[in-house]
Amino acid sequence: RKDLLDISSLDREEIDLLLDQAVPFKELFTRSVKKVPTLKGKSVLMLFYEPSTRTHSSFEVAAKRLSADVTNFDVPHSSVVKGESVRETIETLQAMRTDFIVVRHGRSGLPGMIAGMTKASVINAGDGAHAHPTQALLDAFTLKEVFPDLTGKKVLIIGDILHSRVARSTSTILKRLGVQVAYLGPGSLVPKCGPENTVRFTDYAEAMKWKPDVVYLLRVQMERQDVQYFPSLREYHKVYGVTEERLKQIDGEGLYLMHPGPVNRGVELCDGAMDYSRSLINRQVENGIAVRMAVLYWLKPAEE
Numbered sequence: 001r002k003d004l005l006d007i008s009s010l011d012r013e014e015i016d017l018l019l020d021q022a023v024p025f026k027e028l029f030t031r032s033v034k035k036v037p038t039l040k041g042k043s044v045l046m047l048f049y050e051p052s053t054r055t056h057s058s059f060e061v062a063a064k065r066l067s068a069d070v071t072n073f074d075v076p077h078s079s080v081v082k083g084e085s086v087r088e089t090i091e092t093l094q095a096m097r098t099d100f101i102v103v104r105h106g107r108s109g110l111p112g113m114i115a116g117m118t119k120a121s122v123i124n125a126g127d128g129a130h131a132h133p134t135q136a137l138l139d140a141f142t143l144k145e146v147f148p149d150l151t152g153k154k155v156l157i158i159g160d161i162l163h164s165r166v167a168r169s170t171s172t173i174l175k176r177l178g179v180q181v182a183y184l185g186p187g188s189l190v191p192k193c194g195p196e197n198t199v200r201f202t203d204y205a206e207a208m209k210w211k212p213d214v215v216y217l218l219r220v221q222m223e224r225q226d227v228q229y230f231p232s233l234r235e236y237h238k239v240y241g242v243t244e245e246r247l248k249q250i251d252g253e254g255l256y257l258m259h260p261g262p263v264n265r266g267v268e269l270c271d272g273a274m275d276y277s278r279s280l281i282n283r284q285v286e287n288g289i290a291v292r293m294a295v296l297y298w299l300k301p302a303e304e
């Protein structure tokens, strides 16, 4: 496969292959092997039109651990600010014969458009509310470490499902792996359409009666909200957040906690949740490197 644009276009065999491939890459770190020569002589271009901490840095670390050369395209200091189009940027970068382009953009579908313009392998690092396939892969990888057989496990995703590329991609991969997925959030932010057989809740207590194994919190993305339709952050925490009291219930029932980051403390979760013993949040970040190494190893740029 040349590009990784979303989870829906992967078949089950490809998902299993990527998740299996990430295992030996993770084992390398535990054996303190910092670098392997797999992508020596290849180049990776990081093209981030939107901010990122985890995805950007873990792709950079992953590429360097595979011995690839990494170039960070500095959007704010590039000719993009002078009005250069995405097409012109890509054509310019194509002339430099890069092998991989890792792209994040606020517009849904833009990585797909770029993939059609270049021989380089394009990896979607998050596009608008559409997809975030490597987040989904690292979420699935992390869950499989806890539950080697995911069949029948239940994951409750809480938050703004409507604007969330993470919810879209992660629920798609989890369903492919046999997980039951439910959404909980304000009615206006939980879409009526979407993946089949997804249970939808608007009430926290009702959702907990569904007996999830994992509570997956989404970041409240104020940058994508029409504030007119969004409750205040305090109100959101009270109604949908993991408060100290709810954390006790989550602990009592032995549930795991996930969040793609960055976390809004006091909104999606209380301070105590950051130190919760069954929080997988740091492990998600750690696993992001191995999963992204597996993706870079697997994709094949088009022949010149």
Ligand code: CP
Pocket (backbone or CB within 6 Å): 051, 052, 053, 054, 055, 056, 126, 135, 260, 261, 262
């Ligand atoms: N989860 C995630 O995409 O985080 P960043 O925005 O920091 O990359």
